[in-house]
Amino acid sequence: MVGVANSTPLLALDAAALDMETTGLDAEAARVVQLAAIRVRDGAIRPKETFETLVDPEMPVPESSTAIHGIAPSDLRDAPRFDAVALDLERFLGGAVVIGHNIGFDLTVLRNEYRRVGMKWYRPRSLCTMMLARLVGRSLPDFSLDAVAAWLGVAIEGRHTAPGDARAAADIFLRLIPLLRAAGIRTLAEAEAATRAQADTVARQIEAGWVAPVRARGNDQDAALRAIDSYPFRHRARDVMSAPPLWAEPGMACDAAARALAEKGVSAFFVRDAAGDGGEAGIVTERDLLRALANPEIRDRTVGGIASRPLVCVAEDDFVYRAIGTMRRHGIRHLGVTGSDGGIVGALTSTDVMRERADEALILGDELGHAESVPALGAIWARQPIVARSLLEEGVPARDIAAVLSTELRMLTARAAGLAEARMRDEGRGGPPVPYCVLVLGSGGRGESLLAPDQDNAVVFASGTPGSEEDRWFEALGTHMSDILHEVGVPYCRGGVMASKADWRHDLAGWRETVDGWLKRGDWKDVCYVDIFYDLHAVHGDRDLARAVAEHAYGRARQAPGFLKLLAAAATDFTAPLGLFGGIRTRDGRVDLKRGGLLALVSGARVLALRHGVTERSTRRRLEAVMALGEGNADDLADVVEAHEILLGEILAQQLRDMEDGIPPSGSVAVKGLGRHETARLKWALRQVDVMNTLVGDPMAFG
Template sequence: MASLLRATPLFAIHGVALDVETTGLDVRRARMIEIAAIHLDRGSLDGANAFHSLIATDAPVPAAASAVHGLDSAALTGAPDFTILFDGIAQFLAGRVVVGHTIGFDIAMLRREAERIGRGFEAPPALDIRLLAQLAEPGLPSYSLEALGSWLGIPPQERHRALGDARAAGLVFLALAPRLRERGIRTVGEAISASRRVTDAMTAAAPPAWELHSPAGADDPLPKLDSYPYRHRVREVMREKPAIVAPQTALAEALRIMARERLSSVFVGRAEAALEGLAILTERDVLRAIARDGAAALAQPAAACATRPLLAVPADAFLYRAIGRMSRHGVRHLAVSGPDNALVGVVTTRDLLQLRASAAVALGDDIDSAPDLPALATAWARLPVVARALLTEDVPARTIAAVIAREVGALTRRAAMLAEAELAAGEAGPAPCPYTVLVLGSAGRGESLLAMDQDNAIVFAEGEPDGPADRWFAALGRRMTRILDEVGVPLCKGGVMASEPDFRGSVATWRRRIGQWLSRSSPKDLLNVDIFFDFLPVYGDLAIAEQLWRGAWLAAREQTIFLKLLAESAGEPAQGLGLLGGIRTEEDGRIDLKRNGLKDIVATARLLALHQGAPGRATQERLAALAASGAGGGEDLAAFADDHALLLSAILQQQVADIAAGQPPSNRVVPGILGKRRQRELKQALGRLAILPELRRNRLGG
């Protein structure tokens, strides 16, 4: 699938390192006499999965060629013909990104040999490490395979033989991946696009093998995607007030309750217990007990037959999350949790009868269960594909943004879990006290798009700055943010990350910090407020975050002077329109719609929500609450809600197109991509921004 391939991080590719040896360098006349390929999986060369063979040929091996690779006609005696090898080669390369040094030549030779035996050969997607090295380090004196190995500290391999060169090419590629990431080239698509721009591209004898070749229609990733699971949340279909029976309740009594209430399951445990203290008893559990013990099973306590651990999904999760979890674990029931991790409902396959778990639907659960970085990166790479499919299905952009934000939170949670496990297994040991991980900004609001960087924080129960607990959480923050960066969410240039002291601390430290922000109100403090007040807990002790959240909103509402300073710091909106009313674009024909529009609407909604004391998270939710408050400006606020949706949609549409073209996504949009009607709507939205300062002043009382 070309779209998924383009979004895959370089270090996590499903690839193969390839090299061939030939009788010469002219593709039209040369013959292939040796081939080697080694699978690249999970960020390493898989030496156990290698394909290597000499190849018989009726052509002579020139002395000049033999002097390079040491192969002559005698060495090829008894080797198989290419006709015999072709199917095995094709199968070994199938579905993989081919990596090699001047790889265009190798692929051109494969195509030529296939033509000689009357077989078709579709060139696979490929990455040339010579071109990638030029992108990673433009000033190297040589880009030969030997020079690249020496530069990267790779031990010498058997040179000018296919297996040694394939191994060397694979190792060079793996070493280049983090260097390319530092240059902003993270994915296969971005590497392909950047390679095209390298001036010393491949020669005419080796056509551009780095092009992505896909069967017709393969670039439409989910043509039959059912968008319903992405539009609706678990709370809309769950059964509320699920039945709970005591652990010692006889199985027969539990079965009578299920029959009377027409239930397929009951929960087992104390009614006031959190999810961790509950189990679930389903019809299948009862049948298994009877099949094992006969009628005597009905006298057994329900706890003896119930299933643990209890699988759950949050009530505000999108339905695709529930579907994916059921599919992965092969279950028909999920507990539904509320904000305090209490049981609030149950959702079953019967509730989701018309929905099925596709590869896209399973995305969320694949992130949740990824055992390591390559698996996490592979799952994360599917997100742009899902976004593109949902956009094609006319799912509203703000709903897609909420899906993306949900997965940003899931990715952050999984990164924290992997980092925590690494620390616990090492000298640092387990966490010194309860803590929670937060996502901030757009991820906290549920408004993430595909051009993102990290905004996260850690709150722990107790400990002073630079004390033992703080140092443990500093290590956790560094590892967590590095994992996110490697997977595909870049480090925040502004340092809004749990690895930094300003965004890590105990509950007491955070309370002091928030108090200083509200009373001191320096420009940096005001910026921190903008980011922090949209936070959402995604991992750990969520009660810690809930207390901090409510206390922070209450404190901010009481600081009138602070709120007015916050309004002044927002300033005048950027001028997105020119003197004649046209959309003001930069030299490349694009306009940054985050800077010109989106940030002003988001900041105004947050500010006025703080003033009113309505701590909703999403901008749409805040604007709706403000419009319904009766404090004035309701029509303008409703219009800004529509404008916010339009800006999200325009940016997302451009990001999807840029990713498909192998370009890093950004917030910069070519207006022409929107069509004439939406361009007119965009002009109206950009023009309406001018009234935001007055709206803020009116609401704040001067």
């Protein structure tokens, strides 16, 4: 059975709230008299998905227990024994995370029942609503089911019955999720870690012989998901496509097209728009032609008359795994490939992309782009660490893994925008008043995002002044989009770089004016903005708007030597965290490699790119483009590229370790866990900060 991922947001858990009534309160001796569970999926209780049964305890039920739950011996006369219901309970729970109030008691009784009948018990992953409530309701006088329910406004129907208390636990769990998120507890692993941190309570339960409320650290099933073929994650559509694509005119006869396919040894033609105005392209496959020629009613039609439209496409920069997912979702074997201008530049077949295939359970495909709800979006997003770990263990370079993660972050943001649009329509505010485009900025835009992204996004729309009806519509859209991303697991940007904020939401004219203002004023706040903005990547909407903004921004940057001086000064203001004798300086055993190393290399590469008119986004491509221009020392530039890879790899590896332990990922790395070779390599990479400072040069030399 495949386990749930550590990184699954609490909102997206496939869970089952469990409760039982027993013969007594001693977990070691108690027997079950009633069992109930209710499913929690996609952030909601599923009232039609329930399990409920009385159970013959094979012993007298004390009157004191009957007085609590109302179940008398006469009620159990025809009830099944535990061994007769155990398998039904297992089938209902499946791989769900089991939730309950004081769940350690229920799990202990359950374990003992399995032991009595000689059946093997598989301990599920679990969460205790009582202990989760302790994390966010510290002022409560007690954490009984009644007290926590009253605090959260949960009405309990059927108190001291297994169905009633299970439903109450489910309600409590869902109402705790936003409170836990606000406290920095977002994922299953983080909730488990926060529960373990309540050491006194956990220790008392274990001393009493109870099953712990959560499983031991590292005892998860993510490892079962690690086997993955890295090919689709290392290659892009442009690497495997056939180019140039083969076209058939819409007036071509079917028999002539069939002969042409055979002569060229291909399985499909793209078909131009019949009007010849560059409109909707189509496709005719070998199968289409064979069916047409075998049917007297359509045999004489032209290829334009039998073509399938529209032609389904992926972008040339899309990874192969996304092409595989697109084919599977549409049930097709051919795709068009589009270039940066939207024109069709190549063709992909299932043979091209299926030469090597990712594991079925892991392939990301294009599911993020079609998730129907926020919880579903969160469940798909939770797969990212599993894929990252698998690729890292296969030796895939960290920068390539970052490119995959960034692709998914962009798709996540695009889907959040789509869901935000749906919310706007549901609120009666209609669709977009003018064309617009959502931009991902910062590391996500560069293609260098790892496992701790926050929201760096913006919106450009066709027209509308600040405070106008159009601007207010996009403000509301940006707010919904940011809320969705936050719920899924991409937190609000602490610096406010989000489309919901006025600084990051303009029409096209407004963005041009904003960029000109940054370059003209040249203060430190503007430097921070430029650091993020010049990495922009369009993810949703009218990409021509994004292209126009980018062209204006890059064109003006080269004409602003004063601002480039300021940008260079900021880029060379970094000092590597190395001591006087070359040792790594740490704080609480960790070194912040993002602030102490990565940002210096990224910022320096951005300055060099702007200075030399390079429009590439990624740090590696920027440096390689500068190298190709003959600017700077080639060996030094190559060393910085290698150092960038080392820093990305160390940060990613630590993020994966932290996420397994329920620690929120960050840019800091625990030095103690590094081997001698890794430490030496890391020191070398950090020394390249000074090399980058030299490459950027004296800020006053810019002009």
